[in-house]
Amino acid sequence: MAFFMGTIYSKSMLQDTAFNVILPHDGRRYIWTEPPKTLILLHGLSDSAATWIRRTAIERYAERYNLAVIIPEVQRSWYQDMVYGVRAFHYITEEVLDIAEKMFHVSTKREDVLIAGLSMGGYGALRCALEKPEKFKYCGAFSGAYDLKDMYRMATEPGGESVLTGLVEDYGAIFGERKEVPKEVEIPEIICKVKNKPVQPSVYMMCGTEDFLYKQTCKVRELCEQSLSDFCYEEWPGHHEWDMWDEAIERMLKLFLGKGRIDFQNQDK
Template identity: 35%
Template sequence: MAFIQTALFAETLEMSTDIHAVIPMAALRASEDGKLPVLYLLHGLGGDHTEWTRLSSVERYAEDRGIALILPRGDRSYYMDMKQGAAYYTYLSEELPAIAKSLFPISDRREDTFIAGLSMGGYGAFKLALRQPERFAAAASLSGSLDIVHRLSEPGVFRNHEEQRMFGSVAELRGSDDDLLALAGKVAASGNQPLLYQCCGTEDFLYEGNRNFLKHGEEVGLRITYEEEPGSHEWGYWDRKIQRVFDWLPVEKNR
């Protein structure tokens, strides 16, 4: 396995940023075309691009399954083109895939391209996949902040008015392509949707929002594999569930 740390200047963000990559070398040597299926893995609001490899065994799981990982830094952005700040969504949806493809031996086929994340990253993963279903075959949310309009109505979630800097007003957010409930209906109606995996612990503070998204998604016709069980917002739960994500991903066995 190769663990690669990359520092670069992102034109979209207009600043330096970091990307970590995990490349299963045995799978790469066995690949017919020299390319690997890839999982973009997003971090949570209080974390960074290092937390998945520091706090879970995700490197080992990726090696066992022959899937490359791309771990970008999203800061406290909610993976938004922020109202007052950098264009993180544009970076993740446009510049990052081009950079990753140029630097790492990953496939650019839709059927080989997946995205997942925890908490804020679960929101980001579903947003990227639902807004770009032509790029992502599957997306997974672990304890995701999926009903963002509901989340913004809760006091004390964000600090120093950062919600306004990220999202603007709730009125601006509701019904937009950054509102996952509104986006779900558009994607389901289009007939071109990725597979979705969603899980949340029943003691998690984001549990109600997850149930809201699941109910709405099923009503509009999204294909969601949903799992819940006792668990809270912590790494023991996420380390267990990311293994489930790897098993669930529709990876072609004979590429």
């Protein structure tokens, strides 16, 4: 595998931004017989474009499935087109694949494109896939922070999760001074609309049963089960931690890119 760490200029965000890439490469072949499939991998609130590389075996998994992995960076934007800040949703859905295809010659055909993320990135991946199913065939949402109003509530409570420190200030930049979350970016609203779309993404969702976002996941799981034709959910003991997401990304790739469909519910974790 080849690994590139660099920056690109984003027209959507009007700035240079980190853009990390893993590419299939065996040391001998530099030209593929056909472009590799592509995974857009989204980071969490307190992470960067480097964290997936540092904390998981994603490079090894990419090699196993002959997969190109694109890891963009959107700061603490919650994958929104911010009121005071970057247009992160537009960047991920309208610009990243175009950059990846032109610079790295990977496949951007719908049937070859996956998007996945953890926590804030779990929300981002699910929203992007549901709103743009014509671009993303597969989606992985791990320990997703799906309820943006509930996230704000938790951030204002004393003794809350340390990962939410600064979120109240973030919401002012993302949604404006009143910090009101627009209905159209809420996951339940987006799931309702996907029923009317001509295509749907295949979705793999997971969460640890001790994760502080487990209740949010359970609510979204029910909606997905009712609305999505190809939906797989898993849970197992664990908290909001990298051991969970390292296993989840491998299981998602095995499900979507492995040989044949897998009855994950009957497998040991």
